[in-house]
Amino acid sequence: MTQQTPNPAHIEYVTRIGDNALILGQRMSEWCGHAPVLEEDMALANMSLDLIGQARMLLTRAGQLEGKGRDEDQLAFLRTEMHYRNLTLCELPNADFGRTMVRNFLFASFQVLLWERLLASSDTELAAIAAKSLKEARYHAQHAGDWVVRLGDGTAESHERTQAALDYLWPYTAEFFAANPTDEAIAAAGIGPAWSELEAAWEAAVVPVLNEATLTVPARTPFKSYGKFGRHSEHLGHLLSEMQYLQRTYPGAQW
Amino acid sequence: MYTQALDIPQQSADKGPRVVENPAYQVEFDTKIDAGGYIEAKDWMPEAYRKTLIRQISQHAHSEIVGMLPEGNWITRAPTLKRKAILLAKVQDEGGHGLYLYAAAETLGVSRDELLEALHTGKAKYSSIFNYPTLTWADIGVIGWLVDGAAIMNQIPLCKCSYGPYARAMVRICKEESFHQRQGYDLLLQMMKGTEEQREMVQDAVNRWWWPSIMMFGPHDKDSVHSGQSARWGIKRISNDDLRQKFVDATVEQAKVLGVTMPDPELKWNAERGHHDFGAIDWDEFWNVVNGHGQGNVDRLAARVKAWDDGAWVREAALEHERKRAAREHQAA
Numbered sequence: 001m002t003q004q005t006p007n008p009a010h011i012e013y014v015t016r017i018g019d020n021a022l023i024l025g026q027r028m029s030e031w032c033g034h035a036p037v038l039e040e041d042m043a044l045a046n047m048s049l050d051l052i053g054q055a056r057m058l059l060t061r062a063g064q065l066e067g068k069g070r071d072e073d074q075l076a077f078l079r080t081e082m083h084y085r086n087l088t089l090c091e092l093p094n095a096d097f098g099r100t101m102v103r104n105f106l107f108a109s110f111q112v113l114l115w116e117r118l119l120a121s122s123d124t125e126l127a128a129i130a131a132k133s134l135k136e137a138r139y140h141a142q143h144a145g146d147w148v149v150r151l152g153d154g155t156a157e158s159h160e161r162t163q164a165a166l167d168y169l170w171p172y173t174a175e176f177f178a179a180n181p182t183d184e185a186i187a188a189a190g191i192g193p194a195w196s197e198l199e200a201a202w203e204a205a206v207v208p209v210l211n212e213a214t215l216t217v218p219a220r221t222p223f224k225s226y227g228k229f230g231r232h233s234e235h236l237g238h239l240l241s242e243m244q245y246l247q248r249t250y251p252g253a254q255w
Numbered sequence: 256m257y258t259q260a261l262d263i264p265q266q267s268a269d270k271g272p273r274v275v276e277n278p279a280y281q282v283e284f285d286t287k288i289d290a291g292g293y294i295e296a297k298d299w300m301p302e303a304y305r306k307t308l309i310r311q312i313s314q315h316a317h318s319e320i321v322g323m324l325p326e327g328n329w330i331t332r333a334p335t336l337k338r339k340a341i342l343l344a345k346v347q348d349e350g351g352h353g354l355y356l357y358a359a360a361e362t363l364g365v366s367r368d369e370l371l372e373a374l375h376t377g378k379a380k381y382s383s384i385f386n387y388p389t390l391t392w393a394d395i396g397v398i399g400w401l402v403d404g405a406a407i408m409n410q411i412p413l414c415k416c417s418y419g420p421y422a423r424a425m426v427r428i429c430k431e432e433s434f435h436q437r438q439g440y441d442l443l444l445q446m447m448k449g450t451e452e453q454r455e456m457v458q459d460a461v462n463r464w465w466w467p468s469i470m471m472f473g474p475h476d477k478d479s480v481h482s483g484q485s486a487r488w489g490i491k492r493i494s495n496d497d498l499r500q501k502f503v504d505a506t507v508e509q510a511k512v513l514g515v516t517m518p519d520p521e522l523k524w525n526a527e528r529g530h531h532d533f534g535a536i537d538w539d540e541f542w543n544v545v546n547g548h549g550q551g552n553v554d555r556l557a558a559r560v561k562a563w564d565d566g567a568w569v570r571e572a573a574l575e576h577e578r579k580r581a582a583r584e585h586q587a588a
Binding site for chain 2: 022026029030032033034035036037038039040041042045046048049052053055056059072073076077096097098149150151153154155157158161242243245246247250253254255
């Protein structure tokens, strides 16, 4: 690995993608053993595993770019809340299976578009990660999209639950596309897209599925969340205290 | 995982009217069994053979899915991303084992829903090892090493059991279990190379899991009521005590390499027998846990029932959506 001068925007951008995968992978793993049917227990564990795998590659890459010798585990387990760069949507509690599937659908649909663009990244490591992860994200979006349709266009109860999930989660999707200087620098360097560029394609991907699910797409509101800038919801702290428990309790131990 | 020897006396043989069986078919069945052949789903089989298999395979399937809970307890707290990924993959494999086994049971004319109903109402058993709590990260390694290790000893002979669908499921399951066992042992080796606190955690976990692990082979042969019939049918090929002895002999050597001791002062090599002797098993504890009085029985079952009940609206929605979709397709045609 050739060591270049650290580019803060590049580190930030890769960390953000890695933290999305880490935090959502952690959330999804909470389902293990508790899903509505055995097949979904396996699917959720499998997708969580995909995301943890992506997080490992991305945080390793972020550590290389940073050049301070931090590995995937130091980054995953030994940062404090304000240094995580995941989208707030990823850290929200799972709630019921409906909300879990709507979240996965909204997020994976975004990830698909991002990975597609990152295939051409000037960061060849990132491009290689994108090639592997794109297949996974496509499967996640398909899996969750199928469930959103089944649940939205299922029983009266499932429709109501799924609409409530969409109403709850939708405002957090504005954060995906919030413009910021990091994205501008990244786009200018050919490392990846500014996420705001993905908004139209994302809507074009998700809205037809939500329509097929007979769900009403909520209107945009003034609500804003800022997880990707390090200002999180109250939920992240609890997730981290659980996830970091062993590393924090036994500093320096090897596992 | 995970069978314990399931032929436990307190589950008495199936009662009910005696089915008059077809003697010609019986001869054909016996001949096939004696020749070491496989019985397949569509073959004639004695009713008691079918019932025994349904009981055994479904208990094994239930053990796999209940077994996801104690290990799942540590997924969110795994200490590194690599260990988290390994544990997730392992627990996912267990779900997969549950799935093959429910499918194998279904070939005997029973549905997965019926089997789950029996689990949820407490009519069906699962391996009582999963009623023990997982208290530290070392438990994850010890479950892989000892619990999966004991399960493999129990299960290898089942790869050659007389019922084809079960035997084939077990071939795949055993391969994955061996992998899990090595991963568990590797986790412990790493911890034993670490700090004093880590080594203490490993020893504590071994102290708690050793006896329950050797209980997984079930009652002594002299107390095991179904073993004779199961051996006759080629469902059980090696006795509980022989398997237990084999497990103890293999494990003692692995414990030395690891640097832990087993919580049994009577455990020692007997040159005359060519095996390790070990202390008396506390069968009262075994039966207490089997009969619902273990530390985790109530919570484990409640977690399974909750998952099922909480998921009812999802399963209903999937069926209703499919009904609507089919109706629309029919209308369009």
